[in-house]
Amino acid sequence: MKITQIDKLITNIYPIKNQATWDESGFRYLVDKSTEATGVFICLDLTKEVINAAHKAEINFIISHHPIFLKNKEAKPTKYEQEMLKLLKEYKISLASYHTNVDKSPLGLNMYVAKQLNLHQIKNISGSGIVTGRINFSYKPKVFASTIKNTFDLERIIYTSKDQVRNIAICAGSGFHELKENLEKLKGTDLFVTGDVKWHDWQFAKLHNMNVMDVGHDLENVFIDIITEIINTNVNLLKVQNIRNKQEIKIVI
Numbered sequence: 001m002k003i004t005q006i007d008k009l010i011t012n013i014y015p016i017k018n019q020a021t022w023d024e025s026g027f028r029y030l031v032d033k034s035t036e037a038t039g040v041f042i043c044l045d046l047t048k049e050v051i052n053a054a055h056k057a058e059i060n061f062i063i064s065h066h067p068i069f070l071k072n073k074e075a076k077p078t079k080y081e082q083e084m085l086k087l088l089k090e091y092k093i094s095l096a097s098y099h100t101n102v103d104k105s106p107l108g109l110n111m112y113v114a115k116q117l118n119l120h121q122i123k124n125i126s127g128s129g130i131v132t133g134r135i136n137f138s139y140k141p142k143v144f145a146s147t148i149k150n151t152f153d154l155e156r157i158i159y160t161s162k163d164q165v166r167n168i169a170i171c172a173g174s175g176f177h178e179l180k181e182n183l184e185k186l187k188g189t190d191l192f193v194t195g196d197v198k199w200h201d202w203q204f205a206k207l208h209n210m211n212v213m214d215v216g217h218d219l220e221n222v223f224i225d226i227i228t229e230i231i232n233t234n235v236n237l238l239k240v241q242n243i244r245n246k247q248e249i250k251i252v253i
Helices: 003-013 048-056 079-091 109-116 141-152 176-181 199-207 218-234
Strands: 026-029 039-043 061-064 094-097 120-124 131-139 165-170 191-194 211-214 239-243
Touching: 003 026, 003 061, 003 094, 003 218, 026 079, 039 048, 039 218, 048 061, 048 079, 048 239, 109 120, 109 131, 109 141, 109 165, 109 218, 131 141, 141 165, 141 191, 141 211, 141 218, 176 191, 176 199, 199 211, 218 239
Parallel strands: 039 061, 039 239, 061 094, 165 191, 191 211
Antiparallel strands: 026 094, 120 131, 131 165
C-alpha cells in the first residue's frame, strides 16, 4: 500500500479540515506520492531516536501525534528540526502528523481513554474533544488516580480535593483551555482530567469548584494504540512499530 493511501485511510476517519486553526497536521515531509510503505513507525513526538529506529527497521513512514516543521514561511525551523529533516531526506522517510484532528474527534483520544476506563453514559462535548462519563461508584480522587495510573502506565498524577468523584470529564494533553471554554457545559462534573495544568489553572478550578487531575502528557500514548489499530485492521503484511513517551522523573534535593 502506498504511503498516501495510508494517510487517506487515517484522514477519512480524522479529516485534516477538523484540526484547530493554529495546528499543522497532515504530511510534514513526503518523499514521493507513489512510494509504497515498507512499514509504519508511530510516536507522539518526532526525535532523532525515532528516525534512526525507523531506518534501522527499514520503515519508510513515520506517523507522529505532535506536528513539527511549520508551514509558516516566516517561522524558521530550529537547528534540531533542520537536523531531523536532513535525516528524513537522507533515509527517504516520509512524515505525517495527526494532532488536533484526532484530539477533537468524537472517535479520538478522549473517547478511547473513556472506554478503557469503563466509563458509562459517555458523551462528547461538541467541538471541544472533551468526553464525559460516569464511573459505577463514587470514589475518592486517590482511588481514581490509581486506576488511571495503572491502566495507562503513567509515572505521576497531581490532583485536587478529597471529595468523592463519579462524573468525569477527560481532555488528554494540554486541555485546560477547553475547560474554560466549556465550563457551562460541564456543570455537574466532579473531576476534569487533563495535563500540563498551570498555577493559575489550579486557581481558576478552585474558584469554580472544579476538581482537576493533571496526568501529564504520557496519557496521549493512546494515540499510538488508535493508529496501530486502524492500520492493523485495514492493511495486511505491514510492519508497525512504535516508541512510547515516558516522562523523565527528576529528583531535586
